[in-house]
Amino acid sequence: MEMDSDFRLMPGKLYPLGAHWDGNGINFSLVAPSAESVVLCLFDDTGEEERARLPLPVQKDGVWCGYLRGGKPGLVYAYRVSGVHSPRNGQRFNDRKVLLDPYARQVVGRYKGQDEFLDASDADTGAIALKGKVVHEPYDWGGDEPPRIPMAQTVLYELHLKGFTKRHPGVPENLRGTYAAMAEPVILDYLEKLGVTSVEILPVFAMADEARLVRAGKANYWGYNTIGFFAPENRYWSGRPGTTPVSEFRDMVKALHSRGIEVILDVVYNHTAEGNEDGPMLSFKGIDNAMYYHLRPDNPARYENWSGCGNSLNLGHPRVLQMVMDSLRYWVEEMHVDGFRFDLTPSLARDKTDYSINSAFFRAIAEDPVISRVKLIAEPWDLGPDGYQLGNFPFGWLEWNDKYRDTVRSFWLHQGPSLGEFAQRFAGSDDLFGVRERLPAASVNYVTSHDGFTLRDLVSYNHKHNEANGENNRDGTDHNLSWNCGEEGKATLQEVISRRNRLRRALLATLFFSQGTPMLVAGDEFGQTQNGNNNPYCQDNELTWLNWEETDMGLLEFVRRLIELRKTYPALRQNKWFSPDHTDFASTGTGVRWLSPTGGDKLGSSWSNKRLFSMGILIRASDSPRSCLILLNASVQSIIFRLPPGRWKVLSDSSGTFTADANLEFQVLLPGHTIMLAVP
Template identity: 40%
Template sequence: MNTHQAFPFPLGATLTNTGCNFAVHHDSAFPLSLIIFKEDGSYTEHSFTEEYGTIKYTHLTGIKEGAVYGFKIIKNEEDLLLLDPYAKALKNIPNYQVPYTAKQSWSLAQAIVVNDNFDWQSTTMPIIPRSETILLETHVKGFTLLNPNIDENVRGTYLGLVDPATIAHIKEQGITSIQLLPIAACMHEPHLLEMGMVNYWGYNSLSFMAPDPRYAISDAVTELKTAIRELHKNNIEVILDVVYNHTAEGGNGGCTFNLKGLDQDYYLHHNGNYTNYTGCGNTLDITHQPSLNLVMDTLRYWVEHYHIDGFRFDLAATLGREYDQFNPNNAFFKAIAQDPILKNTKLIAEPWDIGPNGYQVGEFPDGWNECSDKYRDTTKSFWRGEQNYLKSIATRLMGSRDLVSASRWPHKLPVNYVSYHDGFTLQDLVSYKNRHNHANGENNRDGHGDNRSDNYGVEGPTDNPRIIALREKQKRNMMTTLLFSFGIPHLLAADACSHTQQGNNNAYCQDSEISWVNWNLDPTAQEFKIWLSDMIHARQKHIVPIINAFSGSKRSHQKVEWYTPDGRTMTHNDWHGAKSLCLHLNIYDGEKELLIMINQSNIPTRFVLPKLTKQANWSLVCDTQYSKVKPKPIVFDYSLSPLSIAVFCNK
């Protein structure tokens, strides 16, 4: 041991030329020591020789890459092994038999010393502009496990994401950025373990910077880096869904995996109890310096050593909390904004939590794009046929400027979506009126009750051709609205395959065919997959230039006009009770023009096409009455079928 080589930062295990440095924040009354495991399972115990404030650290010579370690505390007269909060890799797949015991901790909390070197083969990060970004939310395992075109050896793994068949699908669909459900190591909730189930989605963080070994063949670190490198080679970004609002340790009486044993102040407390603003038992306190450091250090690690392009923050309002209040100018947001590594990444907020003042849509600082539940609810309600949503759908089409001014675009473009991991898939939105979550083991009480869905006559699957045709049309209506709205479109990977979760709108614990994407497509599903791909490419060609022109200081030079079907400019009275309208977007006096017609009524509606600014012809981009994208010229007027949307551009 050579104490003169020891250093307090960075925290965690850091290899040196002669060994390894170990550093940890420790501010609890429990005595702390370092455990180094031998290959035969025995171990040696070491004291921390140095202190720097609350940082305990030491340097051990001879420790090499692959060494296994943990931190021991004595709690309730038992030796409990803690997982390093800065662990870069886990020795074992996280699991335990309820109740969690000190004995089990000695297997669960083993971390691996990692060498951060990796051959990135000169790849660079894609840096896709926000206006061109198409987000595809997916689960590492569920996206590839059942795809017969993928090498069987890599299905359901990190490497399955970059199998040639997966890459081909992503590029064919026109996806620019895949948003992975949490891949930081997750621990399953006790009630799931008791039922023999898992937290499939991964929203229960055990370690913030160790990739979950569940999705690796043998080496999660190398395999994940390889996957990201290959995606970057194909100009595809990787966005990580991260969970910094709570951890898997739960609330009062919960397990002690690491933070509880090192410093109780990692978490918010009220009157000695864990504050539960997340619905998961505890809430991380980002006003506490070690907590803020942990979040910032691990975010930087993902970017520096995994080349991650951005992050989607689960329950992000928690990160802006100063106890019961949300502050968009708090230390976390300021730290991100000034950080030379993080400020260039994409930052996506789920802008709420369940605590007081927890709904903060539109309140995040510049540089943050926010998921818009208002867009989701409006789009579903409008196409389901609910009345008095015409003004609202118009607002959402134009980028929800009631929430964020276009002067703050593109860096504040909303993230628009219809379906997400939580809730119905697109197929289920048009197939079920009610949730069917019985497989979750909670008597169908879990999951959202406000689905704004319909089955159009039959609950679930049907052979009725009329119902199938209407369901497919409604899927096209919602996707066309999504792709031709101002914002960043967020798509659910399962939707391209018309995947059904059998009416389950909360499949967080379903590591089963309920969640795994079904790649066995019937002709109707195959037709929709091709249509969606064509529409994504049409968006990039037609609406992206419009979004760019309407962003920032250039927006004042552009024109927006709303028309009634007979070609009149919409008046205040026209908005009340109307079921049809036409949106005309014009940049630079006719350099590019776009027309969007919407008919929510149950009868065909004839629209008069407005005159183009410059001599040209309107050309139909798509009409959701049809299952194929069929561009064709249109001159004077157009009859739009009931419950349809059509898009036109100038030639």
């Protein structure tokens, strides 16, 4: 092609990586140690017309760089990288494929599953490739300070940014489903009144939909398919004049902080949207395939697939780890986020194949003065060797505790675990986290998450109903531990409706009264349903968008009250381990006593008896003069509980049997499927 003679590259600086404007021009820097040459491609504003190809003039220590004097913010660019094309040896260089800068702050264009992106295609992707846009956006944070919620006081609220706001009647229609919607007063008021302290937002990094979904007319709604680790996803930007994805994201964070709410991002560093050897070449594959990805030692033409998504990013390589750490610091320092939930975290800690708590990734986090001080949450499993690592993370990390989830579901819906198993999960899972000086808050307790049934569906369906996903109902887990309470799907019998309502409240109360860090999924507090779909990752529609018009106000008020009680009574959120033999309670009046319905605390063989489903829990924190009495009855029949001495005021009752502030003495008849909280 004919190049524009106005464009010339001067020698540039190796760092910082990416494209940065200094007031006089733009410095471009790209890590590509195995490349033979790197060409900077400049495009028009749409990213469709290639206007210049400029070889980067400097290469040192595997970094290529150049300086474009007179270049300005807003410039659209990408790269063509040349080298040996030998997939069987792990390299896939192809200068006919235009590649996105891994450090791009904004992505231009959208991948639509075109065959031209495949390595086997000779087509040039210049007109359709993803490009970066040079971003330089000073921002007035106005004294914004992170809320820094203490771990023991944290209440996580998992939400999908679009799904949470898309159908909200109080949000202007042109803002629904965007970063801007999250900053609307009606949304902030709701979150503040609900009482959650930290929103955990599903992935918002620049992403690409899988080709098979595009062909089926669907999208990767959840967003676990990252292609740009420094760029906010464009589809959540309102496009309003005078704003950009970066500015609108910052406005959202600033607005949430103004209400004392932390922003935690669900991040996907374990794989990219380029998939396996048959996937598209969008960025990393063509820049340095053997560096960025774990390749199979016996066949480097293929990828290790510990993510289940086709490839696994190689954080065992210093340059890839550097990119991840640079990304994390960017989101904390320049976007002011308060923490991260890491998808499939064990993949990040595999320097080669085996998971290690002493991996380069964990060491880098621990030594970093910025990242080590924010909230770090692990999804403690992946699909690699020994991929289930619950409880085996470093000090300071929190972990999604699926053993808590399964035990609580089984206790209330199937009377499965013993009282001892339930008590262990309720008290913070010391068998998992009571090592390496970790505390109960390390356990992220949850009953539901984005992945699986909603709470309403958990008590409405015995089986998944994922036909809408187009995979013949084969996708999604069959291990739901759900119960339809007598009718599959929408209930017509009042007995079933009543049972479902009682069980939902019992599950929610258990969550907020347990020791550890509770996580509530957006919509569960008011009765959101997905019609039995337990894997709606590709359903970007009204199936997954929260239906605010059908809010169950009674349930919503019940959940608000639960969160308020947790905040009010320190006994419900202690961040220390209980003495296993009651010696702390006997000597100091603090800690826990596990009570039988008859009032005794010598449970003996009852701990392992799987035919007993009722118990009392008396808890008192050392910094509070008031005890909390929790009574649980997961059986169908009502049970008489003998109460500890004194009068007890009912604060919460999942069955709705007792009036607010009712006073009890001596004993109480507790209905089935009920949990009650009372104080002296």
